[in-house]
Amino acid sequence: MGRHCTWLQLSWxxxxxxxxxxxxSAQLLEFRGSDDVNELYTVxxxxxxxxxxxxxxxxxxxxxxxxxxxxxxxxxxxxxDGASSWSSWKDLTPGLDLSKQTGPPGLFCRWLGPIxxxxxxxxxRHCPVKPTSMDFGMVGSRxxxxxxxxxxxxxxxxxxxxxxxxxxxxxxxxxxxxxFFHLFAGLVLVWGWKPLSQSVAVHAGLGGVGALVFIVLTVxxxxxxxxxxxxxxxxxxxxxxxxxxxxxxxAVPAARDIIIQRTLSWLPALDWSAWLGVRDPWYDLPxxxxxxxxxxxxxxxxxxxxxxxxxxxxxxxxxxxxEVDFVIGSDGQREDLLPPTPASQKLLAWTFWLFGCSMLLSxxxxxxxxxxxxxxxxxxxxxxxxxxxIIVSLSSDDLQPADLRPxxxxxxxxxxxxxxxxxxxxxxxxxxxxxxxxxxDFRADSELRLRRFADGGAHAHPPIEEVRIDSAxxxxxx
Numbered sequence: 001m002g003r004h005c006t007w008l009q010l011s012w013x014x015x016x017x018x019x020x021x022x023x024x025s026a027q028l029l030e031f032r033g034s035d036d037v038n039e040l041y042t043v044x045x046x047x048x049x050x051x052x053x054x055x056x057x058x059x060x061x062x063x064x065x066x067x068x069x070x071x072x073x074x075x076x077x078x079x080x081d082g083a084s085s086w087s088s089w090k091d092l093t094p095g096l097d098l099s100k101q102t103g104p105p106g107l108f109c110r111w112l113g114p115i116x117x118x119x120x121x122x123x124x125r126h127c128p129v130k131p132t133s134m135d136f137g138m139v140g141s142r143x144x145x146x147x148x149x150x151x152x153x154x155x156x157x158x159x160x161x162x163x164x165x166x167x168x169x170x171x172x173x174x175x176x177x178x179x180f181f182h183l184f185a186g187l188v189l190v191w192g193w194k195p196l197s198q199s200v201a202v203h204a205g206l207g208g209v210g211a212l213v214f215i216v217l218t219v220x221x222x223x224x225x226x227x228x229x230x231x232x233x234x235x236x237x238x239x240x241x242x243x244x245x246x247x248x249x250x251a252v253p254a255a256r257d258i259i260i261q262r263t264l265s266w267l268p269a270l271d272w273s274a275w276l277g278v279r280d281p282w283y284d285l286p287x288x289x290x291x292x293x294x295x296x297x298x299x300x301x302x303x304x305x306x307x308x309x310x311x312x313x314x315x316x317x318x319x320x321x322x323e324v325d326f327v328i329g330s331d332g333q334r335e336d337l338l339p340p341t342p343a344s345q346k347l348l349a350w351t352f353w354l355f356g357c358s359m360l361l362s363x364x365x366x367x368x369x370x371x372x373x374x375x376x377x378x379x380x381x382x383x384x385x386x387x388x389x390i391i392v393s394l395s396s397d398d399l400q401p402a403d404l405r406p407x408x409x410x411x412x413x414x415x416x417x418x419x420x421x422x423x424x425x426x427x428x429x430x431x432x433x434x435x436x437x438x439x440x441d442f443r444a445d446s447e448l449r450l451r452r453f454a455d456g457g458a459h460a461h462p463p464i465e466e467v468r469i470d471s472a473x474x475x476x477x478x
Contacts (some may be wrong), residue, residue: 028166052154059150059173065364066179070145071155074168095161098129102153182363189356192375196351207310208303314344
C-alpha cells in the first residue's frame with residue numbers, strides 16, 4: 001500500500017511540476033482589436049496565439065492594391081529581470097517566433113512556377129515571418145511588426161522573446177511605398193527600353209556593377225578556399241564539414257542568423273584606427289593607410305576597366321559618313337538605311353522590357369490591378385493617339401479654313417496666277433535667247449515653236465477642235 005502511495009505522490013509531483021513549468025514558460029499577449037475589445041492570450045510553444053484579420057479591420061477594397069496591414073507588437077521587460085532594456089530590435093528577433101497564413105499566391109507567381117520561389121511565398125498553410133522594426137532599428141526599440149496583405153490572413157505568435165513578460169498587439173494599415181517604386185521602375189523600363197539599351201551611361205554602369213560583383217565573389221572565394229584548406233588540414237573530414245556547413249548556411253536562414261549573431265557577439269569590436277595606424281618598423285611607413293589606398297585604387301581600376309569593356313561590348317556600329325541611302329516609308333517620311341542594331345543591344349533591350357513587365361505585374365497587391373496597369377502601359381501610344389483623335393473630332397465642328405490661315409478672294413487669286421505666269425514666261429524667253437543652242441535639242445516642229453516663242457510669239461496655240469464654252473478647264477503657271 002505504501003508503495004502505491006509513493007507512486008501516486010511521484011505522479012502528482014510530476015504533473016504539478018509540468019504544469020508549473022508551462023505556467024512559468026507561458027507569456028501573456030494582449031490583443032486590442034479595431035472594435036476596442038481586448039483579448040488576453042497565453043503564448044507558449046504548445047499553445048500559440050492565432051490572430052486573424054477580420055473583415056471590418058481590412059482597408060477599403062479600392063485601397064487593396066496599394067495598402068497592407070501589419071500586426072504591431074509592443075514588448076515589456078520582465079519585472080524580475082535585472083537586465084536593462086534591449087540594445088537593439090535585433091536582440092528581440094532570435095527569441096521571437098512568428099508565422100503567417102494567407103490565401104494562395106497570385107496569378108503571376110503561379111504562372112512563373114518554380115522561378116516564383118525567389119520572390120513569392122506560398123503561405124496557404126504556414127510560412128515564417130521576419131519582423132521589422134517600427135523604430136528603424138534604434139537603440140532600445142521595443143516594437144516590431146509583421147505584415148499581411150489587405151485581403152486578409154492570420155499571424156501566429158508561437159513564442160515571444162525570453163525577457164518579455166507581456167506584449168501588446170494591434171492591427172495597423174499603412175500605404176506601401178514599394179508599390180510606387182515598382183510602378184515607377186517598371187514604367188521606365190517598359191517605355192524607355194530602347195534609349196536605355198543604347199545609352200553609354202547605362203552600359204558603363206552595368207560594367208561597373210559587374211566589376212564590383214566580380215571583386216566580391218573573388219574575395220569571397222579566396223576566403224572560402226583559405227578556410228576550407230585550413231579546416232581540411234586540421235579537422236578530420238574537413239572538406240565534408242565545410243561543404244555541409246556552407247549548404248546549411250545558405251539554405252537555412254535561421255541557422256545563418258544564429259551563426260552570424262553568435263560570431264559577431266564573440267568577436268571583439270574592430271578598431272579601425274589601430275589597423276590603419278600600423279607602421280613599418282624599419283622606415284616608419286604608414287602600412288595601414290598604404291594598404292587601404294592600394295585596395296581603393298585596385299577597386300577603382302577594376303570598376304573603370306569593367307565600365308570600358310561594357311561600353312565596347314554594347315557599342316553600336318559606326319554611322320556611315322557622307323551620303324546615306326534612304327527609302328520613303330508608307331507615311332511619306334524619309335527612312336535612312338543605317339547599320340543594324342547589335343545583338344548585344346537587342347538582348348539588353350529585351351532584358352529591360354521583360355524585367356519592366358515583370359515589375360508591373362508584381363507592382364500592386366492585387367493581380368487584376370497589376371495586369372490592367374501592364375496592358376495600359378503597353379498600349380500607351382494607341383491610347384494617346386485615340387485621345388488626340390477624340391480632341392480633334394470634338395473641336396473640328398466649329399473649325400473653318402479661315403481659322404487656320406488667311407484666305408484670298410477668287411479675283412485676287414486669278415490676278416496672282418496671271419502675274420506669276422507672265423513672269424515665268426518672260427524668264428523662259430530670256431533663257432532661250434541667252435542660250436539659242438538648246439533649241440537644236442528638240443524635234444523640228446518643237447524647234448520652230450521655241451524660236452517663235454523666243455521672238456515674242458505665243459506660248460500656247462488654240463486647239464483645232466472646238467472646246468465647249470461650259471468647260472471648266474484652266475491652265476496657269478504659279
